[in-house]
Structures are given as C-alpha cells and as structure tokens.
Amino acid sequence: MSVRVQEEDIDIGAELAEMTVGNHAIGGLGVFVGLVRDIAGEAAVAGMTLEHYPGMTERQLEAIEAEACARWPLQASRIVHRVGRLEPGDNIVLVACASAHRQAALDATAFLIDWLKTKAPFWKLEETRAGAHWVDARESDDAAAARWSR
Amino acid sequence: MSVRVQEEDIDIGAELAEMTVGNHAIGGLGVFVGLVRDIAGEAAVAGMTLEHYPGMTERQLEAIEAEACARWPLQASRIVHRVGRLEPGDNIVLVACASAHRQAALDATAFLIDWLKTKAPFWKLEETRAGAHWVDARESDDAAAARWSR
Amino acid sequence: MKVLYFAWVRQRIGVGHEAVTPPPEVLTISALVDWLRTRGPGYAEAFADTRAIRCAVNQEYVEPDHPVASGDEVAFFPPVTGG
Amino acid sequence: MKVLYFAWVRQRIGVGHEAVTPPPEVLTISALVDWLRTRGPGYAEAFADTRAIRCAVNQEYVEPDHPVASGDEVAFFPPVTGG
Numbered sequence: 001m002s003v004r005v006q007e008e009d010i011d012i013g014a015e016l017a018e019m020t021v022g023n024h025a026i027g028g029l030g031v032f033v034g035l036v037r038d039i040a041g042e043a044a045v046a047g048m049t050l051e052h053y054p055g056m057t058e059r060q061l062e063a064i065e066a067e068a069c070a071r072w073p074l075q076a077s078r079i080v081h082r083v084g085r086l087e088p089g090d091n092i093v094l095v096a097c098a099s100a101h102r103q104a105a106l107d108a109t110a111f112l113i114d115w116l117k118t119k120a121p122f123w124k125l126e127e128t129r130a131g132a133h134w135v136d137a138r139e140s141d142d143a144a145a146a147r148w149s150r
Numbered sequence: 151m152s153v154r155v156q157e158e159d160i161d162i163g164a165e166l167a168e169m170t171v172g173n174h175a176i177g178g179l180g181v182f183v184g185l186v187r188d189i190a191g192e193a194a195v196a197g198m199t200l201e202h203y204p205g206m207t208e209r210q211l212e213a214i215e216a217e218a219c220a221r222w223p224l225q226a227s228r229i230v231h232r233v234g235r236l237e238p239g240d241n242i243v244l245v246a247c248a249s250a251h252r253q254a255a256l257d258a259t260a261f262l263i264d265w266l267k268t269k270a271p272f273w274k275l276e277e278t279r280a281g282a283h284w285v286d287a288r289e290s291d292d293a294a295a296a297r298w299s300r
Numbered sequence: 301m302k303v304l305y306f307a308w309v310r311q312r313i314g315v316g317h318e319a320v321t322p323p324p325e326v327l328t329i330s331a332l333v334d335w336l337r338t339r340g341p342g343y344a345e346a347f348a349d350t351r352a353i354r355c356a357v358n359q360e361y362v363e364p365d366h367p368v369a370s371g372d373e374v375a376f377f378p379p380v381t382g383g
Numbered sequence: 384m385k386v387l388y389f390a391w392v393r394q395r396i397g398v399g400h401e402a403v404t405p406p407p408e409v410l411t412i413s414a415l416v417d418w419l420r421t422r423g424p425g426y427a428e429a430f431a432d433t434r435a436i437r438c439a440v441n442q443e444y445v446e447p448d449h450p451v452a453s454g455d456e457v458a459f460f461p462p463v464t465g466g
C-alpha cells in the first residue's frame with residue numbers, strides 16, 4: 001500500500017515489479033496509466049502544468065487507497081501521481097492493485113482512478129495556442145465516481 | 151495491435167512503452183497481468199506448465215483483439231501470453247489497451263482477459279505435492295466472459 | 301488562521317497562502333468567504349460563484365456550514381482535475 | 384486428415400497429433416469421435432465424456448455436427464484454462 005506525488009517520470013515496470021516481487025499470493029494485477037493527450041476538445045495541447053495541495057493530496061490518496069483495501073481483498077496497491085510541467089505523451093498517473101483473483105484487481109483499479117479524479121486535489125493548467133487555461137472538472141468524472149457510492 | 155506467445159518472461163515496462171511511444175492521442179492505458187499463485191484451493195503449487203495449440207492460439211488471440219477493437223475506440227492493444235514451465239510469482243499473461251479515455255481502456259482490458267480465459271487454447275498442468283494435474287476450467291470464467299455477449 | 305488558494309482561485313487572489321485574522325463573528329466557512337470577499341477585487345472575483353469552489357479545513361473536504369477556528373488550515377480551490 | 388490432441392486428451396491417447404484416414408461414412412465430428420473411440424482403450428478413455436471436450440476444425444471452434452473432410456486439421460482438447 002503506497003501513494004506518492006513526484007515531479008519525475010514514473011518507471012512503470014519498476015513500480016509494478018516492486019508491488020508483486022516475493023508475494024506469491026498475487027494472481028492478478030490491474031493497472032491504469034493516465035497520459036497527456038495532445039488534443040483537448042478542438043484545441044491542440046502543447047503541454048500542461050499540474051498543481052496540487054501538498055499534504056492534503058497525500059491524505060486523500062491514502063484515504064482513497066484505504067477505501068479500496070476495505071472493499072476488495074488486495075495484496076498490494078500503488079498510486080503515483082506527477083506534478084509540474086508535462087508534455088503530450090508524458091505519464092500523469094499510475095494506479096495499480098494486486099489481488100489473488102483478477103476481478104478484484106480490475107475493479108479496485110477502476111475504483112481508484114475514478115475516485116482519484118474527483119477527490120484528489122490536483123489541477124491541470126493546459127497550454128493551447130489560445131493561451132493557458134485551467135481544465136474544467138467533467139461531469140462524467142463525477143458520474144463515474146458516483147457509481148461506486150454505497 | 152499485437153499478440154504474441156513466448157517462453158521468455160514478459161518485460162512489462164517495455165511492452166507498455168512500445169504501445170504508447172509517439173502516440174499522443176492516448177489518454178489512458180489499461181493493463182492486466184496474470185501471475186502464478188503458490189496456492190490452488192487447499193494445495194501448495196510448486197509450478198505449472200502451460201501448453202497451447204500453436205497456430206490456433208495466435209488466431210484466437212487476434213480474433214479476441216479484433217473484437218475489442220470493434221467494440222472500443224482503441225489506439226493500441228497488446229496480448230502477450232507465456233507457455234512452458236512457470237513458477238509461483240512468474241508472469242503468465244499481459245493484456246493492455248490504450249485509448250483516448252480511461253473507460254474504454256479499462257473496459258477493453260477487462261473484456262480481453264475475460265475472453266482470453268475462455269477462448270484462447272492454453273492449458274495449465276499444475277504441480278502440487280499430490281502430483282501434477284490439469285487445471286479444470288472454472289464456471290466463473292464462463293460467467294465473466296458471458297457478461298460481454300451481445 | 302492559515303488560508304490557502306489553488307489553481308484559478310490562487311491566480312485571482314494573487315497569493316497562494318496567507319495568514320488572516322477574521323473578526324470573532326466569523327465562525328463558519330460561509331462567513332469566512334463573505335469576509336474574504338471584502339478584502340479586495342481579486343477576492344470578490346475569486347468568490348463570485350461559490351458553487352464553483354471547493355473547501356477543505358485541515359485537509360479534509362467540508363461544506364460551507366462547517367465551523368472554522370483560529371488554528372485551522374482552510375483551503376479554497378476549484379473542483380479537482382487530476383488523474 | 385490431421386488430428387491433434389492437447390492436455391489430458393493428448394495424455395490419454397498417448398500422441399499429440401497423428402494422420403488418420405477414417406472410412407468415407409465419417410462426415411461429422413461426432414462420427415469422427417465414434418470412429419476414433421474404436422482405435423484403442425486410450426481413445427475410448429479420452430472420449431468417454433464428450434461434454435468435457437472441445438473441438439476445433441482448421442483452428443476454429445466447432446460443434447459436434449460440424450462436417451469434416453480429408454484435408455482438415457481437427458483438434459480435440461479440454462476447456463481452456465490459460466490467462
């Protein structure tokens with residue numbers, strides 16, 4: 001169980017290997033990686049800057065992860081989110097969940113990224129030819145997170 | 151779009167990097183990795199040998215992947231499945247789907263592994279203290295695959 | 301009381317954080333927002349539409365009727381867009 | 384006709400593949416299975432419960448009433464357990 005915020009790129013292979021090495025109770029590993037797209041709506045994106053709320057970010061990520069661990073029998077989980085300036089093609093976030101069976105691993109992974117997108121205090125400042133603008137929250141993200149309410 | 155059957159271990163970081171490099175239309179990457187557990191039911195597993203049907207395996211994996219590409223707007227997909235002798239902790243299979251948005255990437259990944267488990271001609275010979283035995287197909291796998299029928 | 305601002309709330313107000321001493325009748329987030337609005341045009345602009353703003357007290361999400369006290373860390377920011 | 388066997392079907396029959404020339408009245412998978420059963424006790428054992436066996440013709444899954452012809456590649460195996 002581990003969450004981290006960092007400026008450096010995410011070494012996906014190393015993160016996943018660290019989660020699973022030596023734990024032979026793991027039968028399935030679910031992973032989601034978010035990347036910077038070069039297009040937003042109609043506009044070409046040159047880059048973006050991710051701001052966050054140090055302290056609260058880690059608390060929220062830990063709370064999200066604890067909720068996933070309470071809902072599914074996880075053997076390991078990990079959230080790594082980048083901040084600072086990113087360009088198209090760059091990794092933004094890695095979430096991963098390992099469990100004995102695949103359904104728990106996949107469901108917990110989907111849960112983590114849905115909740116992270118509505119609860120973790122990160123904000124994207126997107127750069128297009130029209131200038132820099134703060135990305136608006138998407139209603140579809142709230143709807144995705146609401147699926148998990150109970 | 152690529153499927154492969156191999157004896158060597160799967161370099162997960164390299165496979166995912168190859169799928170996404172240079173494609174800035176990708177906003178989300180869903181991944182599932184299956185690993186050998188050290189326990190099956192009550193018995194400790196010392197290892198297993200994966201047999202397959204060369205030729206038909208690749209055809210089935212390509213058909214499964216084509217079906218995923220028909221159902222979701224994927225930018226890239228990959229299936230790598232190992233054969234031969236494996237030990238607890240070893241990677242068995244990697245499936246991954248990249249799309250502009252996360253829901254398509256995650257759904258297509260779950261679809262691929264569910265279908266692979268019921269359609270792709272692989273068989274596991276499991277070694278326990280009681281000897282070697284062929285793993286029985288699980289009804290829960292049929293049920294998981296049936297969710298995607300339409 | 302320490303107050304933090306993020307994203308466009310920070311840009312409109314012009315600072316990322318500040319120490320403030322609101323009058324003693326400011327006992328809730330709503331009252332704090334009303335008081336902050338009086339501190340200048342940047343504040344008024346930032347808090348023009350409070351439906352677009354989220355608030356945390358001591359790093360936990362709260363609603364506008366939540367109490368605030370002098371030792372609290374209060375943060376205002378738009379809905380999150382990470383991931 | 385080339386016939387392939389996998390997993391415990393292969394083990395019971397004792398070979399992974401063989402070339403066979405069934406009599407001309409063998410026109411379907413069902414008829415082929417009935418004829419294969421007569422080739423020895425291993426075959427009889429392998430095909431004792433055909434509900435536990437899947438079949439592919441030319442690397443595509445088929446049902447027992449599927450036709451077979453001399454140039455076909457026919458495979459018998461248990462339900463798959465990969466992934």
